[in-house]
Amino acid sequence: xxxxxxxxxxxxxxxxxxxxxxxxxxxxxxxxxxxxxxxxxxxxxxxxxxxxxxxxxxxxxxxxxxxxxxxxxxxxxxxxxxxxxxxxxxxxxxxxxxxxxxxxxxxxxxxxxxxxxxxxxxxxxxxxxxxxxxxxxxxxxxxxxxxxxxxxxxxxxxxxxxxxxxxxxxxxxxxxxxxxxxxxxxxxxxxxxxxxxxxxxxxxxxxxxxxxxxxxxxxxxxxxxxxxxxxxxxxxxxxxxxxxxxxxxxxxxxxxxxxxxxxxxxxxxxxxxxxxxxxxxxxxxxxxxxxxxxxxxxxxxxxxxxxxxxxxxxxxxxxxxxxxxxxxxxxxxxxxxxxxxxxxxxxxxxxxxxxxxxxxxxxxxxxxxxxxxxxxxxxxxxxxxxxxxxxxxxxxxxxxxxxxxxxxxxxxxxxxxxxxxxxxxxxxxxxxxxxxxxxxxxxxxxxxxxxxxxxxxxxxxxxxxxxxxxxxxxxxx
Ligand code: UDP
Numbered sequence: 001x002x003x004x005x006x007x008x009x010x011x012x013x014x015x016x017x018x019x020x021x022x023x024x025x026x027x028x029x030x031x032x033x034x035x036x037x038x039x040x041x042x043x044x045x046x047x048x049x050x051x052x053x054x055x056x057x058x059x060x061x062x063x064x065x066x067x068x069x070x071x072x073x074x075x076x077x078x079x080x081x082x083x084x085x086x087x088x089x090x091x092x093x094x095x096x097x098x099x100x101x102x103x104x105x106x107x108x109x110x111x112x113x114x115x116x117x118x119x120x121x122x123x124x125x126x127x128x129x130x131x132x133x134x135x136x137x138x139x140x141x142x143x144x145x146x147x148x149x150x151x152x153x154x155x156x157x158x159x160x161x162x163x164x165x166x167x168x169x170x171x172x173x174x175x176x177x178x179x180x181x182x183x184x185x186x187x188x189x190x191x192x193x194x195x196x197x198x199x200x201x202x203x204x205x206x207x208x209x210x211x212x213x214x215x216x217x218x219x220x221x222x223x224x225x226x227x228x229x230x231x232x233x234x235x236x237x238x239x240x241x242x243x244x245x246x247x248x249x250x251x252x253x254x255x256x257x258x259x260x261x262x263x264x265x266x267x268x269x270x271x272x273x274x275x276x277x278x279x280x281x282x283x284x285x286x287x288x289x290x291x292x293x294x295x296x297x298x299x300x301x302x303x304x305x306x307x308x309x310x311x312x313x314x315x316x317x318x319x320x321x322x323x324x325x326x327x328x329x330x331x332x333x334x335x336x337x338x339x340x341x342x343x344x345x346x347x348x349x350x351x352x353x354x355x356x357x358x359x360x361x362x363x364x365x366x367x368x369x370x371x372x373x374x375x376x377x378x379x380x381x382x383x384x385x386x387x388x389x390x391x392x393x394x395x396x397x398x399x400x401x402x403x404x405x406x407x408x409x410x411x412x413x414x415x416x417x418x419x420x421x422x423x424x425x426x427x428x429x430x431x432x433x434x435x436x437x438x439x440x441x442x443x444x445x446x447x448x449x450x451x452x453x454x455x456x457x458x459x460x461x462x463x464x465x466x467x468x469x470x471x472x473x474x475x476x477x
Contacts, residue, residue, distance in 0.1 A: 079093065091197055124205075145223045150177055168180060212236065292412075
């Protein structure tokens with residue numbers, strides 16, 4: 001092993017901003033530590049254009065573009081990211097994404113040895129490419145340790161064979177976690193083991209289990225139990241390297257949001273957003289608006305057309321109480337944001353006091369990094385388990401659950417008052433959120449006591465070089 005060359009790192013995120021952004025953030029941490037490594041991000045042309053536009057130009061990242069023809073799979077021809085895919089077609093999109101395989105394989109075979117693929121779990125088939133070309137392979141989980149373990153474990157158990165009403169709440173044996181039937185997506189409950197959701201996820205998860213190592217976007221001190229579960233369950237080295245998020249807004253116009261926030265008292269504003277691609281149903285939108293108008297707390301609401309409409313279509317005033325937007329604007333009480341909000345900037349502002357969130361993992365990390373407690377409305381998938389964990393940890397109160405949840409104005413007011421008010425529960429939530437903010441803030445510390453995630457990433461590279469030496473010995477002996 002006297003001829004060890006540095007590995008070419010190939011980053012392979014899923015076709016979605018919510019995945020690409022944490023990969024970019026991971027990249028910038030790697031780049032700072034290893035200025036001379038060759039690192040290439042592989043994606044489709046459209047996703048590469050967006051990625052280039054949000055990458056600071058001083059960081060050198062290569063791009064390799066591979067073609068994707070969604071129309072060959074019954075999808076709209078522009079559907080090259082999940083947010084451009086109508087929800088019922090998501091499963092077709094997931095399946096179609098494996099058509100990238102021949103081009104990906106071509107690229108890997110063209111690289112000189114050694115290579116280290118860092119792949120999204122949705123592209124876990126890349127582990128088969130990795131075996132074929134004798135590269136090192138890691139999975140980078142862009143979701144949390146707790147929720148991923150529960151999500152993986154549940155899918156592998158499909159069909160769940162639950163008897164509704166008897167088994168409303170059931171135990172996941174090897175995890176010692178109790179799940180309620182309302183915390184399982186419809187597709188999971190209806191899957192019989194042979195339907196396309198179950199087939200896709202079971203195969204995808206089994207391939208993940210064959211990887212050499214797992215990186216996860218979390219912090220040791222934030223999710224100790226989740227990480228313990230994940231380590232036990234995966235039986236491979238797991239390296240927490242969070243919080244990783246990318247704060248560059250797609251639209252850099254701030255629209256006077258900071259100025260508006262500057263006029264509000266500390267921790268007084270409720271921020272509301274359901275992520276990059278979700279929205280709530282029409283009745284809930286009305287109830288939420290009415291609740292907000294009668295409350296004293298100012299709010300910023302990233303609002304989209306309700307469920308059932310294309311979320312990119314023009315917003316209609318009739319979806320809200322008559323005159324709502326004009327009134328709250330005039331009273332300087334509420335801001336409605338109809339396009340992309342500078343979420344991280346809003347959460348970082350001291351006027352922001354709580355986040356009504358669907359508990360997507362990026363939103364969760366961004367909120368807690370800034371010490372903002374969560375009012376949770378998980379809509380589907382791993383969001384249920386993020387919400388559950390946050391509630392168990394005393395960082396959130398769950399307001400509603402599931403896409404079709406009923407929302408009542410009185411309940412909204414009560415929960416907002418509990419989280420943002422000067423009562424005991426509110427104070428506890430704030431204290432706990434501040435404690436976790438500290439854990440997040442120190443995670444990437446490099447001087448003095450090394451932060452947990454700095455150490456995680458260094459350990460990962462040490463593990464990887466040892467593995468590469470082993471492989472090289474095998475190749476050249
Ligand atoms: N986001 C944003 N502005 C918006 C909507 C979303 O900046 O108007 C960002 C948000 O900061 C987060 C990501 O988009 O980084 C959403 O990711 P998350 O995992 O929370 O939810 P998803 O969109 O994947 O459901």
